[in-house]
Amino acid sequence: MDILSYIKFDQSKEFDLLLLGRVAIDFNPAYNDQVKEEFKPLKKVHMFEKFVGGSPANIAVGVTKHGMKAGFIGTVSDDQFGEYVIDYFNEQGIDTSQISKAQHGEKLGLTFTEMLSSKESNILMYRNQAADLQLSVDDIDEDYLKRSKALLISGTALAESPSREAVIKAVMLAKRNNVKIIFDIDYRAYNWKNNDDISIYYSMIAKESDIIMGSREEFDLTEKLIQPNMSDNESAAFWHSCGAEIVVIKHGMKGSTAYTADQQQFSIKPFPVEARKGFGGGDGYGSGFLYGLFEGWEIIDCLEFGSAEASMMVKSNNCSDSLPTTQEVKDFITLEKEIYGEMIARI
Ligand SMILES: Nc1ncnc2c1ncn2[C@@H]1O[C@H](COP(=O)(O)OP(=O)(O)OP(=O)(O)O)[C@@H](O)[C@H]1O
Numbered sequence: 001m002d003i004l005s006y007i008k009f010d011q012s013k014e015f016d017l018l019l020l021g022r023v024a025i026d027f028n029p030a031y032n033d034q035v036k037e038e039f040k041p042l043k044k045v046h047m048f049e050k051f052v053g054g055s056p057a058n059i060a061v062g063v064t065k066h067g068m069k070a071g072f073i074g075t076v077s078d079d080q081f082g083e084y085v086i087d088y089f090n091e092q093g094i095d096t097s098q099i100s101k102a103q104h105g106e107k108l109g110l111t112f113t114e115m116l117s118s119k120e121s122n123i124l125m126y127r128n129q130a131a132d133l134q135l136s137v138d139d140i141d142e143d144y145l146k147r148s149k150a151l152l153i154s155g156t157a158l159a160e161s162p163s164r165e166a167v168i169k170a171v172m173l174a175k176r177n178n179v180k181i182i183f184d185i186d187y188r189a190y191n192w193k194n195n196d197d198i199s200i201y202y203s204m205i206a207k208e209s210d211i212i213m214g215s216r217e218e219f220d221l222t223e224k225l226i227q228p229n230m231s232d233n234e235s236a237a238f239w240h241s242c243g244a245e246i247v248v249i250k251h252g253m254k255g256s257t258a259y260t261a262d263q264q265q266f267s268i269k270p271f272p273v274e275a276r277k278g279f280g281g282g283d284g285y286g287s288g289f290l291y292g293l294f295e296g297w298e299i300i301d302c303l304e305f306g307s308a309e310a311s312m313m314v315k316s317n318n319c320s321d322s323l324p325t326t327q328e329v330k331d332f333i334t335l336e337k338e339i340y341g342e343m344i345a346r347i
C-alpha cells in the first residue's frame with residue numbers, strides 16, 4: 001500500500017519539516033586523520049572535537065542532507081556557542097529565523113561523550129539552566145508554523161517550563177493548521193524531576209501526534225499512568241486509537257517495527273557494522289525514515305533506509321557532521337547487501 005494513503009502531507013506548504021527542541025554542543029573524543037583517541041574512559045581522553053548536537057538538531061541536519069526544507073525552533077545561548085549553532089545551521093541550509101537567544105545568561109548544554117568499546121558508550125552532560133529549555137510561548141509563531149507540512153517535537157523539550165508550554169502551544173497551533181505532528185520521544189534522564197511528569201507530558205503530546213517514534217523504554221515511560229507493561233502490539237493499538245497513523249517502536253540491536261493504523265506492521269533489523277558509539281543511531285534512523293515517508297515510499301523501504309542511516313551513524317565519531325547524503329545511504333545499502341545478502345536487514 002502506498003504510504004501517501006497513511007500520511008497526507010499538505011504539499012502546498014513551503015517547509016517539509018520544522019523541528020523543535022534540544023540543541024547542545026557535543027565534545028567527542030577526537031578521531032580524525034591527525035588524532036585518534038581509541039576506545040578509552042573519558043578521564044583518559046586529551047583531545048576532543050566539537051560538533052552541534054542534540055537529537056532534533058541532528059535530525060534537522062539529516063533531513064536537510066536529503067534535500068528536505070527544514071527550519072529549527074529553539075533557544076540558544078547568547079554567546080559564541082549560540083552563534084556557532086546558528087552559523088552551522090545556516091551553512092547546512094536550515095532556516096534559523098525562529099531561533100531565539102536566552103535572555104538571562106542560560107548556556108547551551110555541553111555533552112562530553114565517552115567511547116569505551118563498540119558495545120559501550122556514555123554521555124556526560126553539563127546542562128544546568130539549559131538555554132534550549134528557555135524556549136517560551138512567545139517564541140512560537142503561528143504564521144511560521146502553518147508554512148510547514150510537519151512539526152517534529154523532541155520529548156526532551158517537555159522536561160521543564162517554559163519550554164514545556166512552548167511545545168504544547170506549538171502542537172495546538174500545528175493541529176489547527178493541518179501541520180502533521182511527529183513525536184520523537186527522545187528520552188534523556190537529565191532535567192526530568194520524576195517519572196509521573198514524564199508520563200503526563202509525553203502522553204499529552206503522543207495523543208495529538210500523527211507519528212510516534214521511540215524505544216520500548218520510551219513507550220513504557222510514556223504509558224506509565226495509562227497502562228503499565230503494555231506489549232508492542234498493545235501500545236500501537238492504544239496510540240492508533242488516539243489518532244496516530246504510524247507508531248514506530250525500536251528495540252536497539254533486536255530491530256524495530258512500524259505499526260500502521262490499518263493494522264499492518266513492518267519490521268527491520270540493524271545493518272551490521274563495527275560501532276564507534278551507541279548514541280546518534282536514533283537520529284540517523286529518524287532522518288532516513290522521515291525522508292522516505294516524505295518521498296511517499298513503502299513503509300518497509302522507509303525502515304530500511306532509516307536502519308541503514310542509523311548503522312552509518314553509530315559507526316561514525318559524531319552525530320551531526322557525519323549524517324549522510326541520500327546517495328551515501330543508497331551506496332551503503334548496496335554494499336551491505338553485496339556482502340551479507342539482499343535480505344540482510346529485512347525481517
Ligand atoms: N551497534 C549498532 N549497530 C548497528 N545499528 C545500531 C547499533 N546500535 C543502534 N543501531 C541502530 O540505531 C537505531 C536507534 O538506536 P536506539 O534503539 O538505541 O535508539 P535511540 O535511543 O533513539 O538512539 P539515540 O541514542 O541516537 O537517540 C536502532 O534501531 C538500530 O537500527
Ligand SMILES: O=C(O)C[C@@H](O)[C@H](O)C(=O)CO
Pocket residue numbers: 026052053054055058111113123188279280282283319
Ligand atoms: O544528547 C545525547 O544523547 C548525545 C548527543 O551527543 C547527540 O548529539 C544526541 O543528541 C544523540 O541523540
